[in-house]
Amino acid sequence: VARVLLAWEFGGDLGHARRAVATARQLRELGHETAFAFPDLASIAPGDAAVFASYPSPRLATPEAPDPAPLNAPDILLNLGYADAAGLAGALRAWQSLVRLVRPSLLLCDYAPTALLAARAAGLPRLTLGSGFSVPPAGKPMPSLRPWAAIDPALLMQRDMRLMASVREAWKLAACNGAPPETAAEVFAADAHLACTWPELDPFGARGDVEYLGPQPDTSAAQAQAWRGEARPRVFAYLKPRDPRFAKIVEAIVKVAGEAIVAAPGLDPRQPPPSAADNVRIVGAPVALDVLARADLCVNPGGIGVLSAALRHGVAQALLPMHLEQYLVARRAVEGGFARALEPDTDADFATWLRDALADRALREAALAAQPLGRRAPASAGERIARALAR
């Protein structure tokens, strides 16, 4: 039996916890133990928390005024607290203590660069697990996150250097063993990068130094829902209630759909529902995605779970990304021809946009044509990690 410490440090979506739990269950079936380090301990269901020991991830102090438009991956880390060497040193020390406490054979890092640094200092094997976004393509300087915009490489280099100054200082303050990373790319380096996505959906494009396992089966609890009538079109939407556009999008769906199911996990049950229309059902919890099988359009922000499920079912997609990662994935889906996407800050007439998408025959056909991409069998992350443990 080997023990894995699965560290999640940054990123707020449910996807991290789901991927972690799914992977830990696979490892358990293979006879290995997993402990979690999570920034939000309540993101694990109590049943899973009773099986897998869960520790809090060390926190960084975030800057008072983060840059609203970070240029490259180092810039994102600076925004997340890496600019503050004292704070980084504190977190690094805490990761080191946690590694000593848990004594894992391997660190599995899901957007957890500080855990990667601690593994490096401890000389432990380290793998990354994620959707691709947390593993930026290497470069010197680290490349821009917006390849369509011209950005002076000197500005990118400056971000890299700022990151490295802080990392080196923290490495010293935390009395880490061994040599600190020499370049920004090395901060993100691991023995292998396991991406739970398809190359066609990698936010940074298909790459050679990433192993694409495919989206992992979602084992978390979800409500079963079924279509109730024959009214068309059927719109399935997966929306975040915290999206400022939420109410407007629901309103537009009511207008265009024959029947609609809106999954809105996290919807405050104390608030009145965003719509009481007969043709729309709003569910404040995750919904089982097999309901997509007979849907005409899937509206979602571009998270890998729903997006890949819609792809598997051959359903056209209308994407409303909320942040950069989703935006980059949405661009890939649009390139693939099976989705339309709206810029996050567009003040669009959502009903017209949805009607156009529903009427777009080419979009529908492309979604059907792309279905085999989504039907590929994913490789088990657990088995891949178990192979690394056996080495």
Add this chain to the structure above:
Amino acid sequence: MARVAFAWELGGSIGHLLSCAGLARALHARGHAVAFVLRELRSLALVPEASAYDVFQAPLSPREGLDTGIPVSYADILLGTSWRDARELGALLRGWRALLEGWQPDLLVADFAPTALLAARSLAVKRVAFGNGFFNPPAMSPLPPFRVDASVDAAQVTASDTAALAHANGAIQELGEGPLAQLCDAFATDEDFLCTFPELDHYATRPPSVYWGPRLRTDLGNPMDFPDGAGKRVLVYVQRSLPQLDALINVLAGSAHRVIAYIPDLDNPRRARLAGRGRAVIDRPIRLDIALRQCDLLVCHGGEIAGGALASGVPVLLFPTHYEQYLTARRLEQTGAGGWIPPTANAASIKAGVQAMTTDPRFLANARAFAQRYPAWSPQEQRRRIVARIEQLVGVAASPILSRSSPPEPP
């Protein structure tokens, strides 16, 4: 030797870390192993001796502090954290339990750490509370209100207490434990190190209790004397975020007082305005035992230093910025040895406040009288007694608590 874990879960001030570090250092010097479980990790830079300890992040809720009003009781504070919801509290409780089960302490020292205490209780780990009056609520049911500036609705106090108790019971029942009969049972300890004086206790209504005196750190930093001159010696320790900082700087710079000011991360323009002949602006803490011996007035927000100054015979002028400090300010005012400036006060009131505190002899007389009431208190003696009591609890020392035979601790 014993393993002692310190938990700081709530409260934003670094005073928690510094106080814990003072005790931890004394325990470590006597051969005990120490772990820190901290709300925030960046302040570790202030306590280099902690490099010898294990350090962990305290389990916290990312939703802490959402839609909470001004708390009336400790239960209200809890309901502004993960204690608002049984499931969320259960998740944090599991986090604390994982840390305690992994590190295996013989004793948990809880500084404003209610969930840590609940976890230690569920694992039958010995535990002590270590904090000033605000952080150690009296063991009463319901937990009593501390609000003094507004009328308190007794039904609301009971309702908050009942809600927090229900969530705690929901969380521990999931672990297979029987329910608590009353909320204060969650915080029952093997010793309550109530680190204040009865005159300054935030809960003026507390039943008779043992008071251990404030946790003043006097061993940090370098020794420093006040600048030469004839003016009164004013020690200033405030945060840069003080809304009336500019007014305070102007009053001090326009006076003949000799000043030592420690205002962490002060910007250069303000530093330039404050510094001058007879006025030193410093970047690191200085030895407080020396500074308090020389000082005529301490200007600060509250906290352990206020009580420590009073017990050293030094009058205190407070700028409270949150409710806990406001309560300290009100109690200090009652001693006749202190005054306080509300956040709404203008420059003229600040000037008048500093003037009164440095000229009216009653403040100094009352501060000295207060100090004479506690001749046995000193930061070192307070810590020595706490260490002795901890060693008694973990069963590593047979010497009587008040024996003076224990070896001297590091300076």
